[in-house]
Amino acid sequence: MSARTPLMAGNWKMNLNHLEAIAHVQKLAFALADKDYEGTEVAVLVPFTDLRSVQTLVDGDKLKIKYGAQDVSAFDSGAYTGEISGAMLAKLKCTYVAIGHSERRQYHGETDEICNAKVKAAYRHGLTPILCVGEGLDVRKAGGQVAHSLAQLDGALKDVPAEQAESIVVAYEPVWAIGTGEVATPEDAQEVCGALRGRLAELYGREVADKIRIQYGGSVKSGNIAAIMAQPDVDGALIGGAALDVDDFVKIVRFRDQ
Numbered sequence: 001m002s003a004r005t006p007l008m009a010g011n012w013k014m015n016l017n018h019l020e021a022i023a024h025v026q027k028l029a030f031a032l033a034d035k036d037y038e039g040t041e042v043a044v045l046v047p048f049t050d051l052r053s054v055q056t057l058v059d060g061d062k063l064k065i066k067y068g069a070q071d072v073s074a075f076d077s078g079a080y081t082g083e084i085s086g087a088m089l090a091k092l093k094c095t096y097v098a099i100g101h102s103e104r105r106q107y108h109g110e111t112d113e114i115c116n117a118k119v120k121a122a123y124r125h126g127l128t129p130i131l132c133v134g135e136g137l138d139v140r141k142a143g144g145q146v147a148h149s150l151a152q153l154d155g156a157l158k159d160v161p162a163e164q165a166e167s168i169v170v171a172y173e174p175v176w177a178i179g180t181g182e183v184a185t186p187e188d189a190q191e192v193c194g195a196l197r198g199r200l201a202e203l204y205g206r207e208v209a210d211k212i213r214i215q216y217g218g219s220v221k222s223g224n225i226a227a228i229m230a231q232p233d234v235d236g237a238l239i240g241g242a243a244l245d246v247d248d249f250v251k252i253v254r255f256r257d258q
């Protein structure tokens with residue numbers, strides 16, 4: 001086990017309104033014991049409209065759950081209708097922001113250049129990016145998963161200095177495993193996560209690469225988390241569907257007991 005603290009982050013996607021969010025985080029906080037946070041960081045990435053409610057709850061009850069957003073604008077302010085800036089997320093005391101999730105790349109045309117601009121925007125405002133990379137089924141079938149994921153990493157980190165990059169979280173999410181029930185094998189996850197760390201070492205040096213947390217995401221459940229977490233370069237998970245089920249999410253946080 002490495003010195004990196006695993007990060008279990010629930011990506012709620014477009015689920016749970018602000019009232020449901022309060023109930024969900026309350027249930028989660030009640031289910032988690034102090035010792036659950038000792039060796040594991042727990043976070044939820046919620047819809048923008050939930051953030052203020054989650055902040056109020058976390059602040060008011062002094063919860064140890066971290067929270068963040070699922071996207072951020074590449075711009076800081078101005079005439080960008082519908083966008084949310086890093087400054088706005090920072091004001092809501094977000095810790096994390098997901099960048100380049102495959103659903104944003106696929107449905108919102110986000111390129112590596114856009115992801116790069118968003119990573120820089122996150123750092124300008126003191127937010128920690130959770131940068132998502134991962135290949136689709138066609139690329140996987142052609143054996144191109146490593147090259148594809150490394151190219152996305154390179155693109156998103158262009159001109160990002162080591163002092164910033166050392167705090168980034170990278171999430172390897174093979175698109176074919178998202179929401180499909182089709183989970184990558186632990187060896188599949190390790191192959192790409194290990195290659196990502198290797199590239200981070202080339203870009204920033206071994207010491208920085210060893211600090212960076214790399215998550216796996218894609219049909220993670222309580223039943224498969226332990227085997228995935230046993231891989232040397234996997235430092236947590238980005239969890240979609242199972243994060244909407246408090247019991248399952250708590251079991252994932254307690255992966256050491258599975």
Ligand SMILES: O=C(CO)COP(=O)(O)O
Nearest residue numbers: 011178179218219240241
């Ligand atoms: O996209 C994901 C997390 O960001 C994974 O989603 P599922 O866990 O529902 O497969």
